[in-house]
Amino acid sequence: MIKIDHLNKSFGKLDVLKDVSLEIDKGEVVALIGPSGSGKSTLLRCLNLLEIPTAGHVYIDGTDITAKATNVVKIRENMGMVFQHFNLFPHMTVMENMIYAPTKVKGLTKETAKQEAMRLLSQVGLAEKADAYPATLSGGQKQRVAIARALAMKPEIMLFDEPTSALDPEMVKEVLQVIQDLAHTGITMVIVTHEMGFARNVADRICFLDGGTLVEVAQPQEFFTNPKTDRAKEFLSKVL
Numbered sequence: 496m497i498k499i500d501h502l503n504k505s506f507g508k509l510d511v512l513k514d515v516s517l518e519i520d521k522g523e524v525v526a527l528i529g530p531s532g533s534g535k536s537t538l539l540r541c542l543n544l545l546e547i548p549t550a551g552h553v554y555i556d557g558t559d560i561t562a563k564a565t566n567v568v569k570i571r572e573n574m575g576m577v578f579q580h581f582n583l584f585p586h587m588t589v590m591e592n593m594i595y596a597p598t599k600v601k602g603l604t605k606e607t608a609k610q611e612a613m614r615l616l617s618q619v620g621l622a623e624k625a626d627a628y629p630a631t632l633s634g635g636q637k638q639r640v641a642i643a644r645a646l647a648m649k650p651e652i653m654l655f656d657e658p659t660s661a662l663d664p665e666m667v668k669e670v671l672q673v674i675q676d677l678a679h680t681g682i683t684m685v686i687v688t689h690e691m692g693f694a695r696n697v698a699d700r701i702c703f704l705d706g707g708t709l710v711e712v713a714q715p716q717e718f719f720t721n722p723k724t725d726r727a728k729e730f731l732s733k734v735l
């Protein structure tokens with residue numbers, strides 16, 4: 496589903512991603528972990544061309560999205576992204592947030608988009624908030640709406656960049672639960688997270704990034720009990 500092939504990304508003289516290669520299967524759940532500044536967000540953003548790679552290729556479903564002729568809008572339609580800071584439109588109700596892209600980009604009628612939106616809001620436990628404005632929601636509720644909104648585009652891939660890092664501790668669980676419910680339903684997921692317990696329980700593979708290099712890729716059980724590299728051992732000794 497996703498093939499990252501010798502990907503490099505530099506900001507001026509700063510080499511942030513160094514020769515990263517990785518293949519992710521359809522339906523797979525990958526947790527991307529590593530120290531702050533290791534390039535996790537940059538890697539995620541290269542997957543939907545929020546950042547343009549300096550060298551290397553990214554293939555989505557066989558299409559080289561780094562090729563010049565790529566239709567970036569089309570690629571992004573197929574990829575939902577959830578950020579640390581929700582990014583809901585503050586002047587729109589939850590329902591208006593939900594149907595904005597499906598009506599504007601996909602051309603759905605308002606009625607069809609609303610029906611699907613209600614289904615998704617129910618799925619994340621927020622059907623009763625359809626007419627609320629984002630400012631009246633808790634952080635956890637905002638993030639659940641952001642996830643539902645991304646799903647409204649029916650993406651084949653979901654990218655999560657530290658979806659719980661900005662939340663008060665008591666709200667982390669409800670958001671992780673929504674993500675966990677989504678895992679292994681066919682959607683391909685890449686999740687940057689500092690929630691090690693969650694990564695261990697939910698991910699099919701752990702990708703450990705350090706200094707812009709993909710240092711270790713392993714199954715969770717293997718990675719957390721028997722890390723191969725000193726860098727992974729040191730990282731785990733700090734976060735576990």
Ligand code: ADP
Pocket residue numbers: 506509511529530531532533534535536537538
């Ligand atoms: P992580 O998500 O793992 O914390 P990032 O991908 O955000 O790491 O950042 C990796 C490095 O790239 C950091 O040193 C950061 O300062 C740098 N960086 C990220 N985005 C930019 C940018 N737009 N311009 C310059 N440097 C950047």
Ligand code: MG
Pocket residue numbers: 535536537656
């Ligand atoms: Mg980051």
